Amino acid sequence: EAQVTQNPRYLITVTGKKLTVTCSQNMNHEYMSWYRQDPGLGLRQIYYSMNVEVTDKGDVPEGYKVSRKEKRNFPLILESPSPNQTSLYFCASSPTPFGRQYFGPGTRLTVT
Amino acid sequence: DQQVKQNSPSLSVQEGRISILNCDYTNSMFDYFLWYKKYPAEGPTFLISISSIKDKNEDGRFTVFLNKSAKHLSLHIVPSQPGDSAVYFCAASHGGSQGNLIFGKGTKLSVKP
Numbered sequence: 751e752a753q754v755t756q757n758p759r760y761l762i763t764v765t766g767k768k769l770t771v772t773c774s775q776n777m778n779h780e781y782m783s784w785y786r787q788d789p790g791l792g793l794r795q796i797y798y799s800m801n802v803e804v805t806d807k808g809d810v811p812e813g814y815k816v817s818r819k820e821k822r823n824f825p826l827i828l829e830s831p832s833p834n835q836t837s838l839y840f841c842a843s844s845p846t847p848f849g850r851q852y853f854g855p856g857t858r859l860t861v862t
Numbered sequence: 863d864q865q866v867k868q869n870s871p872s873l874s875v876q877e878g879r880i881s882i883l884n885c886d887y888t889n890s891m892f893d894y895f896l897w898y899k900k901y902p903a904e905g906p907t908f909l910i911s912i913s914s915i916k917d918k919n920e921d922g923r924f925t926v927f928l929n930k931s932a933k934h935l936s937l938h939i940v941p942s943q944p945g946d947s948a949v950y951f952c953a954a955s956h957g958g959s960q961g962n963l964i965f966g967k968g969t970k971l972s973v974k975p
Binding site: 783791798799800809840854 | 868894896898903904905906907908911951953955961962963964965966967968
């Protein structure tokens with residue numbers, strides 16, 4: 751089954767404790783992206799990747815890092831999480847940036 | 863500065879009638895537009911898209927209209943069904959910044975039986 755998986759689905763952590771949210775897709779897509787969804791703000795792009803070893807900032811990259819060492823995986827790293835990073839995070843992939851994106855189920859992160 | 867605006871946070875429609883969701887944009891460089899639907903506790907799912915070289919695209923009950931001069935697009939759902947109740951996001955991108963997708967804040971559609 752074609753899908754985008756994210757782990758963990760739920761995470762509660764404390765300020766400053768490094769964490770990684772994994773994202774994996776099995777569709778051989780070149781394009782992958784991370785978004786956060788906040789009430790009243792909609793979806794905002796954090797980082798995206800056009801292909802392996804090619805990543806670029808979206809609209810809200812501060813406080814986040816990503817890597818794309820292999821095509822299927824695109825982890826999101828929070829080196830020192832802060833409470834303003836409490837949000838619902840979505841990973842997505844597609845064959846091209848302009849095509850339909852397939853979204854993962856989301857990761858709800860709470861930073862206290 | 864919000865480049866993609868969905869000015870109606872919510873919309874309520876009777877089953878069987880037409881739902882019209884609107885989206886305005888400010889960046890004239892945008893050349894590709896997409897609509898996504900999102901149910902609670904799920905990731906967004908793609909609905910329909912349109913390139914700036916077209917002014918209409920249709921897929922079953924869903925039609926997207928693009929008015930470039932007004933920088934406006936709309937999604938029409940006919941006929942509306944209770945299962946269409948969800949949050950709808952409009953998104954835009956342009957070739958000069960491939961990969962950077964800008965979303966609106968969403969419109970919550972409620973279709974009443």
